[in-house]
Every structure is written in structure tokens, then in C-alpha cells.
Amino acid sequence: METRKAPEGTVDPRVQRTKSHVLALTRMLLADGGPTAVTYQELSKQARVTRQTLYRHWPTREALFVDLALEHAEAGMPDGSGSAEDVVAAFLFGLRDGMNDPASAAPLTTLIAYADSDKGCAAALREIATNRRSALNVLLAPLGAHLTAEEYATLCGPVLFQRFLTRTPASDDLLRQLAADWASSTPSPS
Numbered sequence: 001m002e003t004r005k006a007p008e009g010t011v012d013p014r015v016q017r018t019k020s021h022v023l024a025l026t027r028m029l030l031a032d033g034g035p036t037a038v039t040y041q042e043l044s045k046q047a048r049v050t051r052q053t054l055y056r057h058w059p060t061r062e063a064l065f066v067d068l069a070l071e072h073a074e075a076g077m078p079d080g081s082g083s084a085e086d087v088v089a090a091f092l093f094g095l096r097d098g099m100n101d102p103a104s105a106a107p108l109t110t111l112i113a114y115a116d117s118d119k120g121c122a123a124a125l126r127e128i129a130t131n132r133r134s135a136l137n138v139l140l141a142p143l144g145a146h147l148t149a150e151e152y153a154t155l156c157g158p159v160l161f162q163r164f165l166t167r168t169p170a171s172d173d174l175l176r177q178l179a180a181d182w183a184s185s186t187p188s189p190s
Contacts, residue, residue, distance in 0.1 A: 019057060019067075022047045026068055030106040035113065038064070062114050066124040069107035072098075077135055084145035085183035091136050092159060092175040099163040109164065129156075145186055155182055 025046050029037045038061060044051045058064035076094030078087050098104045108128075114121040133152045140146060147155070155178050162170040 023068055023071055027103050031102040035110050062118045062121050065110045066120050069111050080139035084140055084143040085179045087139050089176055089179035096159050096170045100169050
């Protein structure tokens with residue numbers, strides 16, 4: 001029996017299905033039991049794949065966590081309608097709501113936990129932040145607005161502080177105020 005390979009540069013749909021299945025199970029295990037619940041032995045058993053398959057795609061657990069976090073990094077982006085302030089507020093609401101979902105927050109918290117000792121996790125966090133700010137700037141550009149890295153940190157910081165340190169969601173009022181403060185400090189387009 002001859003095995004067919006996918007053309008160069010394309011992903012075999014079977015491989016993609018397997019990876020998606022493993023990532024979904026990883027997300028579930030992580031949300032239910034934290035990072036220690038995610039072992040290749042448990043994933044292999046639940047996903048019904050060999051550990052060799054897992055190691056082929058993710059040589060380390062950290063690599064698995066990186067893929068998991070990057071998989072949903074663009075979730076919660078607004079549609080870009082309204083004023084620049086409306087777009088930023090909608091972005092902050094999406095960020096807050098995503099952080100309140102354990103299945104979305106768990107991969108991020110895991111990357112944060114490993115970032116000091118794992119360069120891949122640290123790079124993934126930077127990539128997520130950079131990509132989300134870039135995507136937000138694409139939505140703001142037609143409105144004549146742009147977020148600098150510092151403005152982005154100022155907007156997102158309180159949301160992440162509330163979620164990860166005080167363990168309470170940022171209020172709607174706080175999010176609207178952050179967006180209003182940013183809009184009032186941003187020069188309006190001519």
C-alpha cells in the first residue's frame with residue numbers, strides 16, 4: 001500500500017484534525033486541573049494517539065501550551081464599528097470576557113508561569129500582545145487612530161490586573177472609562 005504525502009507547503013487534513021483534537025483536550029485538562037493535569041500520558045490516553053505523535057508535534061509541554069495560547073489569541077476582537085473609543089471599549093470588553101473563561105485564561109496563565117524559564121513561552125506572550133495590538137490598530141486605522149505599545153499596555157493592564165491579581169472581572173464602568181480616557185488623550189483626525 002502506497003502512502004500519499006500532501007503536496008509541499010500544505011498541511012495534511014488528518015494531521016490538522018489530530019492537532020485540533022489534542023489542543024481541545026489540552027484546553028479542557030488545563031481548565032479542569034491546571035498545568036499539572038496536562039501530561040503526555042493522559043493526553044495520549046484521552047486523544048487516542050501515541051505519545052510519539054504528541055512529541056513529534058510538541059517536543060515539550062511548553063510548546064503545547066504555546067500552540068494552545070496562540071490558537072485563540074485573536075478571539076474577542078471587535079468588529080470595528082463605531083468611533084475609535086467604541087472600538088477600544090469593545091476590545092476591552094472582549095479581553096475581559098475572554099479572561100473570565102477558564103478555557104481561554106488557562107493557557108495564558110500557564111505561559112505567564114513558564115515565561116521566566118522558557119524562551120518559547122516568553123516569545124509567545126510577546127507575539128500575542130503584538131498581534132492583538134496590530135489587529136486592533138487595523139480596526140482603528142480607518143478612524144484615523146492608532147495605539148502605541150505604551151497606550152496598549154495602559155489599556156490592557158487594568159483588565160489583566162483585575163483578572164490575575166484581584167481575581168475579579170474589570171467592571172463595565174472601568175472599561176468604558178479606560179476607553180474614554182484614551183480617546184480624550186488621542187489627537188482627533190483632521
